[in-house]
Each structure stands twice: as structure tokens, then as C-alpha cells.
Amino acid sequence: MKNSLRSHKWFYGANETGLLHKGALWSAGIDMDNYHGQPIIGIANTWSQLNNCNMSLKNVAEEVKKGIHEAGGIALEFPVISLGEELMKPSAMLYRNLLSIDVEENIRAYPIDGVILLGNCDKTVPGLLMGAVSANMPIIQLNAGPKEVGIHKGKRLGSGTDLWKYWDKLRVGEIDEKEWNDIGKALSCGFGACNTMGTASTMNGLLEALGLMPLGMSTLPVTSEKRKQLNIESGKRIVQMVHDQLTPDKILTIQAFSNAISTLLAIGGSTNAIIHLTAIAGRLSLPIFPNLFDELGRKVPCITNVQPNGALLIDEFNEAGGIPSVLNSISEFLHLDALTYTGLSLRNSLQSLEKIDIKDAILELKSPLKSTPTLAVLKGNLAPNGAVIKVSAASAELLTHKGKAVVFENYDHMLDTIDDDGLIVDKDSVLVLKNAGPVGVPGMPEWGMIPVPKKLKAQGVNDMVRISDSRMSGTSFGTVILHVAPEAAVGGVLAIVKNGDLISINVPNRSIELHVSPEEIDKRFKSIIPKEKIHKRGYPALYIKEVTQANKGCDFDFLIPKNESERIFVEPIVGRS
Numbered sequence: 001m002k003n004s005l006r007s008h009k010w011f012y013g014a015n016e017t018g019l020l021h022k023g024a025l026w027s028a029g030i031d032m033d034n035y036h037g038q039p040i041i042g043i044a045n046t047w048s049q050l051n052n053c054n055m056s057l058k059n060v061a062e063e064v065k066k067g068i069h070e071a072g073g074i075a076l077e078f079p080v081i082s083l084g085e086e087l088m089k090p091s092a093m094l095y096r097n098l099l100s101i102d103v104e105e106n107i108r109a110y111p112i113d114g115v116i117l118l119g120n121c122d123k124t125v126p127g128l129l130m131g132a133v134s135a136n137m138p139i140i141q142l143n144a145g146p147k148e149v150g151i152h153k154g155k156r157l158g159s160g161t162d163l164w165k166y167w168d169k170l171r172v173g174e175i176d177e178k179e180w181n182d183i184g185k186a187l188s189c190g191f192g193a194c195n196t197m198g199t200a201s202t203m204n205g206l207l208e209a210l211g212l213m214p215l216g217m218s219t220l221p222v223t224s225e226k227r228k229q230l231n232i233e234s235g236k237r238i239v240q241m242v243h244d245q246l247t248p249d250k251i252l253t254i255q256a257f258s259n260a261i262s263t264l265l266a267i268g269g270s271t272n273a274i275i276h277l278t279a280i281a282g283r284l285s286l287p288i289f290p291n292l293f294d295e296l297g298r299k300v301p302c303i304t305n306v307q308p309n310g311a312l313l314i315d316e317f318n319e320a321g322g323i324p325s326v327l328n329s330i331s332e333f334l335h336l337d338a339l340t341y342t343g344l345s346l347r348n349s350l351q352s353l354e355k356i357d358i359k360d361a362i363l364e365l366k367s368p369l370k371s372t373p374t375l376a377v378l379k380g381n382l383a384p385n386g387a388v389i390k391v392s393a394a395s396a397e398l399l400t401h402k403g404k405a406v407v408f409e410n411y412d413h414m415l416d417t418i419d420d421d422g423l424i425v426d427k428d429s430v431l432v433l434k435n436a437g438p439v440g441v442p443g444m445p446e447w448g449m450i451p452v453p454k455k456l457k458a459q460g461v462n463d464m465v466r467i468s469d470s471r472m473s474g475t476s477f478g479t480v481i482l483h484v485a486p487e488a489a490v491g492g493v494l495a496i497v498k499n500g501d502l503i504s505i506n507v508p509n510r511s512i513e514l515h516v517s518p519e520e521i522d523k524r525f526k527s528i529i530p531k532e533k534i535h536k537r538g539y540p541a542l543y544i545k546e547v548t549q550a551n552k553g554c555d556f557d558f559l560i561p562k563n564e565s566e567r568i569f570v571e572p573i574v575g576r577s
Contacts, residue, residue: 005242006137007040009574010111017576021111030074039242041068041235042112043077044103044132046124051084053121053200056144056191056222063228064116064142067235073114073242075235078106083123085199092123093471094443096276097547097556098539099124103131109572114138114242116234120145120193122474125203126276129212133248133283134559135569138241140234140341141212143204145222146314147192152183158307159194160475163187164449171419172457192222195314196307198474202269203276208323209263211251211340215327215349219318237341246343249284255335257281257288258296259346262333265300265374266326268309268392270474271482272446274375279553282560285567289551290377290386294510297375300333301368302392305361308477309392310369312361321356328355329362378481378505378512381521382493385485385551387467387512389505394479395463399507401479402515403428403465407499410435411447419454427456430465430503434494437469437487438547438554442540448472448482465505467512469494469550481505481512483550490549496524 010021011032022032043064047057061077068075080102083092107115115135117128120143132139150157157163166183169175175183193200204218214234220227257277264273278289302309304326306317327334327350336347363369370392378387391399406429408414414433417423425431431450438444448470452461466480469487486492493514497503502515514521535541546556561567 007111048082063231067232071239091445099127100130150186219322302370320361433468440489
């Protein structure tokens, strides 16, 4: 064997298999005549026509290949499953862990020395990273950028956020079906991810803070020339990372996750990031939930004036300097010595960038868009393992609240009754949705922003306390308590809540309580009749069996290392197939 590169096990075999493996690549059009032991760089691509957010990744892959070849590496692109948030049902979240397995096992089984991860849409981003982290091979992650801004009656439309607002207008008769369809066409404005601070923008931005994506890349337009150059440079850089053996475990330290969480708070990012960061950190045996989220949530204000917290869109945020400007603004909260994929510290990487002083989209710490806490983890008898609330998107007057529960046993029940004139509900009620968690659906869809009942909307009520074991879109807003753990479907207290029960939340005290005696709770549990599982085979059955609760990132239990030895990436035996 010529040297220690992993791929050499395939191509410098001591028997006929070395030639066989070279032949496989010759057949695929790869010039192995000029192979002299160069690094093999995999490009994991989530391109799919089922996922419009990711369709420009074909072009990104070609630009990355150019850089890899210029640096002397060999590029091998391979497909992995694409998680299209808009079309995939019941939720792309159901398949995030499957994508992570797809990535890890492709890396394990093939002659790959380093990987470029290509994603854009919500769950593709963490799914790619989870798998690559478990493989612990040099990685850089790239995105494709946000979509263009649609216009309706002169108004710039934010993906998701404005959709929910116009949906409420349609429900109460303020707009008609024709205008509703016009809005839909205006929102469908080409390739790219949501142009608000939804989960895609959040997670891609956090990759910059984690040190795995070029600074400033996440918010660049899809067609940006600067984006193309960064793609090429990343192709060059990954080859050097292989030579330097710069693996994810050297970059993704507890300090890097602290930086990502501080950034999440400063941008008013999606609550989905809490689950995703927890899952990624879990692959490295780094505990970050709930303590790190709550600790930093008390310190770091929201300074980004972007929907759904603010008024602007991602293109305006990009013009203000994007994530690097946020990092510079919150530098006092960051671990600036954290290593990045460049081989430099975050401090050195930021110093090399031009500073932009535009304060419409990114405000100063002394005058933030939303003061602390920006995020809170609540605990109590209703959520002993925690529930989360995005305080920056909630109504201040509802952060301390007590009201009677209006209970929906599942999502269909909620849809069937939420706008019923006979629904017993008032503005002080607490809307409760059960059986919408990881196991309950399965897949924990984004159903947590329960609509305000139509009859209350007509009275001018725009927000209510809402509680569920579900998630909500990063583009959503309101006083919405999510990720209740344990969920109803696995025996959480949420399962026994009844109409009329008093529930209180106290965000300043980080509490959430069901005001029912322990004896009554026990009595109700004994009367529950277990439901037969719908999924008895296939991937959904595996998901239900292995998925952890939200406080552990909804990862599969068998993918989370229980000790240091379980983090070791087991190499295949390379020989005759």
C-alpha cells in the first residue's frame, strides 16, 4: 500500500481487486490512467426534481468538481435521498435519520477520503451532516441559496410567513380564492430555499457558525458569481483537508455548538434547529440540551430584522453582510478560537472579510429587535423532559398565562373542529394538540402552530397559547410551545389532558404545569386503551421503534454512541465482493 489514504485500500490492493476497482472507475469515465494515489473526494448530492429547493445543486456539483480537479483530487459524485419539505408527507423529518444513514453508509462502503455535502432544503442540511459526522471524515457543507422574492400587489412576499398570514385572511373571508391562487403563484419563484429565516436559512447559517461552510455563503443568491467561486474554492480546500486529516470531531467541539446556538438566538432562527443541533451533537457524545440552549437564551438577544421575527427578507439580510455580520455583532458571546474547515480560527476567518455597516437588517446589541430571553426551555409536570418556546416570536402578554385546555386528540381532530362554531373556546383558552410527536404520527410534522379558531380571528384575536408534542415551521410565529417531551404517544402526561383542565405557563420561571392532582393523573392513565400501531413493517416501523424524544434530537437510539468505543467508524474489509 503506497500511503495511508483510505481509498488506497481499494486501488493498491495486493491482489487482483486493485485492478478490478480501477476498472470500475474507468468504466464510469474516470481517468484512472493518471491515478497516482490522489485523494478521492465524494460529493453527496441531494438534487431531485421532487425538491425544487435543491434543483440548482447539479450546477454546484460541477463547480465543486472543478476545484477538486484543480487541487489534484478525483471527484466522485453520488446521490443520496432528497428531503423536500413541501411535498414529502407526513413530514421530511421522518426521513432525516434515513438520509443520515444513507450518507454514512455510502462513505463507509466506497473509496472516499473526504466529502462535500450538498443540501439546501430544511432536513437535507442536518441529515447530511449527521451521517458525515458519524463517518468522521473531512467534510465541507455547501448550500444552494434562497429563492427570489415574489411580489403580490406591490408587497414582497416571505416564504411561509406571509402564506400563513394570507391563509388566515382567506379563512375569515378577507380575500377570495382567486387572490389566494395569485399569492401561491407569486410565492413560486424559482429554485432555492425559503427567503425568510425558516429552517433552511437557519440551518445553513448555523453551518457557517459551526465552521463547516464558507462564511457568507448561506445567504448568497442562487445565481451569485461569488457563490460559484466559493464552490470552486471549497473543492480545492477539501483536498487539503484530507492531507491534513482535518476531521469533523476537531471542528465540532462544544465551543462550536455554543457558537451555533448563540447565532441561532441572534438571528431568531427556527426552533427546528434545537432538535437538529441536539442530534448532531449527540453523534459526538456532546450534551447540549437543555442547559446550553437555556443558558445562552438568557444572554443573546435577537438582532436580526428578518421574518418571521422582523420585517425583512433574506436578500436584505445578505446585503447587510449575512451571518458574518451577525457573528461580528455578537462576538462577545462567541468562542472565537474555535477551529473552522479553513484550518483557521473563527476569529481569523472573520478578520479576512470586509465589514458591512447596514443596520436595517442587523441591529446593534444595545438596541436589539427582541431582548432576552429569545428562547426558553420550559419544564413541569406536563413536560418533565422539556418543551421549547421561541420567545422572540411570541406575544409578551401571553408569556405568563393560565387558561382552560381545548384539546385536540390528533391533527385530523383539530382540522375537523378548529373552525366549528360550536367549539367552546375563548381568547384565554390554551389550545392543546396531542399525538403529533416523533412516534405519534410518526415523524413529528410541523403542526404546532395550531390555527386561531375562525370565530376568534373574526373578533380580532391573533394569538393564543398553543401546546403540542409537535414542531412548527421556522417561518411560523406566535406563543407556541413545542417539542413536549415525553410525547403523548409514548405515555407523556400530555396524553391525559382533557377539555377544561387548567394549564399555566410562566416563561420567566421556565415552567409549564397541568393543574390536575397526581392521583387524578394516575387514574386517567389507567383508563387509556393502548392503540394498535399503524406501521408494522418498513422504515416507518423502524422509526417508531428506534426514534428518541425531542430532548435527545429525535435521532435513532442505535445511531447515538453510548461510549467512546461506539463512535469508532468501522471500516469494511476491502477484497473481492
